[in-house]
Amino acid sequence: MRETEKIWMNGEFVDWADARIHVGTHGLHYGSGVFEGIRAYETPKGTAVFRLTEHLKRLHNSAQILYMEIPYSVEELRSVCHELIGINGLPECYLRPLAFYGYDELGVNPGNNPVDVVVMSWPWGAYLGADGVKNGIRAKISSWARVDMNTVPHVSKATGIYLNSMLAVLEVTKAGYDEAILMTDHGHIADGSGENIFVVTDGVIYTPDLSHSILPGVTRDTVIQIAQDLGYRVETTDLIRTDLYLADEIFMTGTAAEVTPVRSVDDHEVGPPGPITREIQSAYMDTVRGHSERWSHWLEYSTRAPAGA
Numbered sequence: 001m002r003e004t005e006k007i008w009m010n011g012e013f014v015d016w017a018d019a020r021i022h023v024g025t026h027g028l029h030y031g032s033g034v035f036e037g038i039r040a041y042e043t044p045k046g047t048a049v050f051r052l053t054e055h056l057k058r059l060h061n062s063a064q065i066l067y068m069e070i071p072y073s074v075e076e077l078r079s080v081c082h083e084l085i086g087i088n089g090l091p092e093c094y095l096r097p098l099a100f101y102g103y104d105e106l107g108v109n110p111g112n113n114p115v116d117v118v119v120m121s122w123p124w125g126a127y128l129g130a131d132g133v134k135n136g137i138r139a140k141i142s143s144w145a146r147v148d149m150n151t152v153p154h155v156s157k158a159t160g161i162y163l164n165s166m167l168a169v170l171e172v173t174k175a176g177y178d179e180a181i182l183m184t185d186h187g188h189i190a191d192g193s194g195e196n197i198f199v200v201t202d203g204v205i206y207t208p209d210l211s212h213s214i215l216p217g218v219t220r221d222t223v224i225q226i227a228q229d230l231g232y233r234v235e236t237t238d239l240i241r242t243d244l245y246l247a248d249e250i251f252m253t254g255t256a257a258e259v260t261p262v263r264s265v266d267d268h269e270v271g272p273p274g275p276i277t278r279e280i281q282s283a284y285m286d287t288v289r290g291h292s293e294r295w296s297h298w299l300e301y302s303t304r305a306p307a308g309a
């Protein structure tokens, strides 16, 4: 991670090196936190954060599901993100808001522990590698099942849940693959360790629905809207392993991964990135970088380029 100048922590901008917590922090012991991943892009009109408000609303929803109260409103956190971008001076960065039970009492019950809130920002390149974005990645289905809906709430982007993703990605990368795909206990495709998944068959785009333990991705929602606007039929449905093996095209979506094609699953060749994947990938990248007006309502500007720039 490339260090930047400041981190916002509980109401103050502190130096990167000073953003510390105590080892008795509740969130460290029990994974009792919620977080977001957001990207800010350099556009011809200045730096714009992609769907910032939706991400911060999801942060609040994630916390609400855990009975956690974040002591800063969506509006306050929005300003913090914009200010942090200005302070760290990066035209393009990844933003990581995180809220967690802090330091007071240990014991699983969070009781009256304070809720600490931080926002970090740093430059983050292609999540699954530049080659993956261009030529597609090799994915493998993990033997770890995605957390069941009544085990922990998958709709909450909670820190503790990510042990599930971590085990899956470690398993498949140790075996030489680029990314893991998780299935539910019932054998339905859920999502990647850090992405949602889309399958194209006979010109129709399919993606698992919320009842398959997926994170309701902001990029997933974006891509569904873009694809529909481009005239494609998009169906949220049940997908099984063999739907991936027989697909015409597969791609994964996420804030970090953006739109990344999948070229094989469990060594079944899907092939190089197909035309629909390419079209959606281009539309997405043009949108986030402010090169397309069609979906420009999703850009929330932090800085404006000087007139005439």
Ligand code: PPE
Binding pocket: 036, 037, 038, 165, 191, 192, 193, 194, 195, 196, 214, 215, 216, 217, 218, 219, 220, 253, 254, 255, 256, 257
């Ligand atoms: N599923 C999972 C499990 C997931 O972690 C992400 C985001 C998504 C789907 C896509 O969600 P969205 O970003 O709203 O489109 N993963 C984030 C963090 C990855 C990490 O390694 O940290 C991200 O992409 O920012």
